Amino acid sequence: MKFAPAQITLAVLVALSGSAFAQTAAPAAEPVDPVSYNISAVSNYKYRGQDQDTSKTRGFKPALQGGVDYAHASGFYVGNWNSTVNFLAPNGDKANVEVDLYGGYKFPLGDFGMDVGALTYIYPGATKSNTTELYAAATYGPVTAKYSGTVSKGYFGVGESSSDGRGTGYLNLAFAQEVMPKVTLKASVGSTMFTSAGKVAAVAGVNYVDYSIGAAYDLGEGMSVTGFYAGGNKKNLITGFQEGGLKSINQGTFIVMLTKAI
Numbered sequence: 001m002k003f004a005p006a007q008i009t010l011a012v013l014v015a016l017s018g019s020a021f022a023q024t025a026a027p028a029a030e031p032v033d034p035v036s037y038n039i040s041a042v043s044n045y046k047y048r049g050q051d052q053d054t055s056k057t058r059g060f061k062p063a064l065q066g067g068v069d070y071a072h073a074s075g076f077y078v079g080n081w082n083s084t085v086n087f088l089a090p091n092g093d094k095a096n097v098e099v100d101l102y103g104g105y106k107f108p109l110g111d112f113g114m115d116v117g118a119l120t121y122i123y124p125g126a127t128k129s130n131t132t133e134l135y136a137a138a139t140y141g142p143v144t145a146k147y148s149g150t151v152s153k154g155y156f157g158v159g160e161s162s163s164d165g166r167g168t169g170y171l172n173l174a175f176a177q178e179v180m181p182k183v184t185l186k187a188s189v190g191s192t193m194f195t196s197a198g199k200v201a202a203v204a205g206v207n208y209v210d211y212s213i214g215a216a217y218d219l220g221e222g223m224s225v226t227g228f229y230a231g232g233n234k235k236n237l238i239t240g241f242q243e244g245g246l247k248s249i250n251q252g253t254f255i256v257m258l259t260k261a262i
Helices: 198-203
Strands: 034-041 064-073 076-088 093-109 114-121 131-140 143-150 168-180 184-195 208-220 223-232 253-260
Touching: none
Parallel strands: none
Antiparallel strands: 034 064, 034 253, 064 076, 076 093, 093 114, 114 131, 131 143, 143 168, 168 184, 184 208, 208 223, 223 253
């Protein structure tokens, strides 16, 4: 869950009316392809301030990512996104792949762009870390506020056996604005909020804040490169489980990502 995880672009169709003095109708616009694809290589996959490769405290932790999205003109969408990961779940199961499945509906509400939906994170080989959330987001200009609430028993393995992970919330505020041709400034801050039972189930579980700031450069032909610094005020794993006794795994890190969108 993905500076998040971790995003879907919905084409907006604008109908242009012809001039009252036009002698012939304007040619029909080319149809927008509702299916899009993306693939990325990233130097470190962090999600909500947490490294998704916990095999070592520091160093290069590359991940390969990619997905496919279908966006209908009505506003409904579905998609799949995947990433390599490398961590042990609290019960000792090994996770090497993350598979995200999501669907929702985007619609205008006054000056706001609204987005509601559901997202399931699946970890083959470490199924007790599987997590399902419902989310709602509102965008106004360059700012988006999004809240995600856990409806599965566990939150990425926290409280899975006791349902204490259910009810964990995540609130994120993101900013994205083109500041010069081909350059988009991006920043976000998020807060993970456990229930009282969730804090106990996480052993070292406390509410914490994550952040990221950086910029993306459009290379053309669907290629872009993004550089950003990401971290959080909690350096240990939210589960309290440290592979190999490693401490302070989630250090603030400068991350580079290369993406190709089709």
